[in-house]
Amino acid sequence: MVSRLFLVAAFSLLIVTCALADGTPAGTDITSQATINYTITGTGYTELSNTVTTSVAEVLDLSLVWQDAAPVEVQPGTVAQALAFRLTNTGNGSDGYNLAGQSTLGGDDFDPVLGNIHLDTNGNGRFDPGLDELYIPGGNDPVLAADAFTLLFLLNDIPSNATVNQLGASMLSAASNTGVGAPGTVFTGAGENGLDAVVGTNGGQGDGQGSYRIVALSAQVAILKSAVVVDPFGGSQPVAGATITYQLSVIATGTGSTNGVVVSDAIPLNTSYNPGTLMLDGTPVTDAVDGDQGDMGGTTPGAITVSLGDVAVGGPGKTITFTVTID
Ligand SMILES: [Ca+2]
Ligand SMILES: [Ca+2]
Numbered sequence: 001m002v003s004r005l006f007l008v009a010a011f012s013l014l015i016v017t018c019a020l021a022d023g024t025p026a027g028t029d030i031t032s033q034a035t036i037n038y039t040i041t042g043t044g045y046t047e048l049s050n051t052v053t054t055s056v057a058e059v060l061d062l063s064l065v066w067q068d069a070a071p072v073e074v075q076p077g078t079v080a081q082a083l084a085f086r087l088t089n090t091g092n093g094s095d096g097y098n099l100a101g102q103s104t105l106g107g108d109d110f111d112p113v114l115g116n117i118h119l120d121t122n123g124n125g126r127f128d129p130g131l132d133e134l135y136i137p138g139g140n141d142p143v144l145a146a147d148a149f150t151l152l153f154l155l156n157d158i159p160s161n162a163t164v165n166q167l168g169a170s171m172l173s174a175a176s177n178t179g180v181g182a183p184g185t186v187f188t189g190a191g192e193n194g195l196d197a198v199v200g201t202n203g204g205q206g207d208g209q210g211s212y213r214i215v216a217l218s219a220q221v222a223i224l225k226s227a228v229v230v231d232p233f234g235g236s237q238p239v240a241g242a243t244i245t246y247q248l249s250v251i252a253t254g255t256g257s258t259n260g261v262v263v264s265d266a267i268p269l270n271t272s273y274n275p276g277t278l279m280l281d282g283t284p285v286t287d288a289v290d291g292d293q294g295d296m297g298g299t300t301p302g303a304i305t306v307s308l309g310d311v312a313v314g315g316p317g318k319t320i321t322f323t324v325t326i327d
């Protein structure tokens with residue numbers, strides 16, 4: 001009889017171990033009753049053990065995965081640029097999560113400037129300013145049922161001194177509000193319906209890292225050309241010997257700023273450039289290729305070339321003038 005009881009106890013212990021396997025919802029009752037068949041001097045007997053009931057503990061865990069397929073393309077100086085992350089409750093009970101961002105990471109080219117976290121309140125998978133709720137730690141922590149997921153957006157501003165093709169990383173992290181720690185750490189009574197909560201293999205926390213890539217500015221440069229003719233007779237007829245003064249007005253539109261704007265303009269056929277007439281914003285620019293911003297024929301054969309550098313969006317623009325004479 002002693003050995004029979006030992007068998008019953010051993011069998012029950014095996015069931016308890018299995019009850020902790022991953023995936024079964026927290027609070028599920030695992031009920032076990034052992035049956036022993038045995039024979040004594042040729043007669044068969046059957047005995048049932050007592051019933052052992054074990055409620056599955058709550059496992060605390062999550063995964064956080066960056067969702068953008070590639071670094072998000074951004075322009076220097078822009079604000080509130082979103083990275084998307086998917087938070088999944090990989091535990092087996094309902095849990096809430098605290099979120100935090102981190103943007104001073106190494107291994108990249110620049111540090112984005114950490115902004116807010118937003119929830120995908122309207123559930124469309126995109127960040128919608130004004131519609132997707134601002135995350136407030138401890139105020140609207142996402143709460144997810146077992147295996148449920150939600151999208152989150154981590155916003156950053158992009159430094160204005162970042163340059164094309166540079167990468168900047170930013171990380172979102174989430175932690176179980178019930179508890180974090182070494183896998184297997186037990187929070188007594190903190191789980192579903194007062195059951196114990198057990199930290200899962202990821203430690204009840206996780207993070208995902210995304211990145212931005214700087215792309216060329218979207219500002220556009222427009223150029224407007226006009227001509228004033230003065231003929232040898234004091235009129236404005238385009239006859240041989242008349243001069244034509246061309247004016248090129250360069251302005252920038254759109255957003256951001258412009259870098260390295262270079263204007264070249266070919267001297268028209270049947271005209272000759274009048275040496276020393278090239279001007280930028282009313283200031284003479286030498287015809288030679290030298291330290292100033294322009295030249296005639298040196299950079300581009302048969303054309304004036306002027307390097308304007310940065311033309312400010314919304315600014316007054318730049319004005320280039322030069323004069324030719326009709327042959
Ligand atoms: Ca819970
Ligand atoms: Ca960085």
Ligand SMILES: [Ca+2]
Pocket residue numbers: 120121122123124125126127128132
């Ligand atoms: Ca949305």
Ligand SMILES: [Ca+2]
Pocket residue numbers: 285286287288289290291292293294295
């Ligand atoms: Ca020059």
